[in-house]
Amino acid sequence: MQPENPPATGFAPRGTSWYYATLQLPPAQRQPLLALQAWWRAVRSIPHGVTDAGVAAAKLAWWEVQIGQCRDGRPDHPLLLTLQPALKAADVPPEPMLQALAQVEEVLRQNRWLDWQGLLRHLGDGPGQVARVACLLAGQSAPPALDYAQALGAALAQVNLVRDVGRDLRRGWIFLPVDALATHEVKARQLLDGTDSPQVRALLRDAATRAQAALVTADALRPKGMGMAARPAVALSRMAHALLREMEREDYDLLGRRIDLTPTRKLWSAWRAKWAVR
Secondary structure (H helix, E strand, C coil), rough: CCCCCHHHHHHHCCCCHHHHHCCCHHHHHHHHHHHHHHHHHHHHHHHCCCCCCCHHHHHHHHHHHHHHHHCCCCCHHHHHHHHHHHHHCCCCCHHHHHHHHHHHHHHHCCCCCCHHHHHHHHHHHHHHHHHHHHHHCCCHHHHHHHHHHHHHHHHHHHHHHHHHHHHHHCHHHHHCCHHHHHHCCHHHHHHHHCCHHHHHHHHHHHHHHHHHHHHHHHHHCCCCCHHHHHHHHHHHHHHHHHHHHHHHHHCCCCCCCCCCHHHEEEEEEEEHHHHHHC
């Protein structure tokens, strides 16, 4: 039988960005945030981990029921059991989590987007909505704080999209927009075959530049006076900026490998965020 309140470190293993971003928070505030991130990680992995689309859709439908039970009953999954009291205490409505779930369902129907506008909408309604829930769990319900969280969540997802491009291609997924490939004269088959070229590097550089701009825009939206509640967000943003610099330093050699920060770099970013946000 699984425990109803598993330790927070089990939700975000040591070495992950969320582990370090929330390290400075009291346990009572940290555990719900890590449980939320673990839920999102479990849900968004379904399209990649389940080859039968019907089975994947059934799994997502089950999660939809579980989210409803967080509000009106008792969910079955230990993650949501852990998360439920915090969701109720913060008066978090089910809609943001359901909207994020809908974006995962969208991936079952399509894994290509025609343009950046469509992809950014997908990220804003997926990771962006999860970030809004995290903001509510942190005790921040003012519209400017929620807008900041959504923008940052989408921007962080853009950075991760660039970082994970090689892994996704090996799974047969191309998340970079069709028009971006056309602009840089890159064929989908070239990416799926893992064939590097100056055009591919230019495509990835452009995607990273867009992610950097999205991060800067999101950072500028952070309201004054959020206090400790903003520390995880600021830490994650600092990690993302550092990761973008690492990818640039490696000239976007991403098709055959995944570049990431060391745990020490992540810890340093989180420590700096502590002093940047008072």
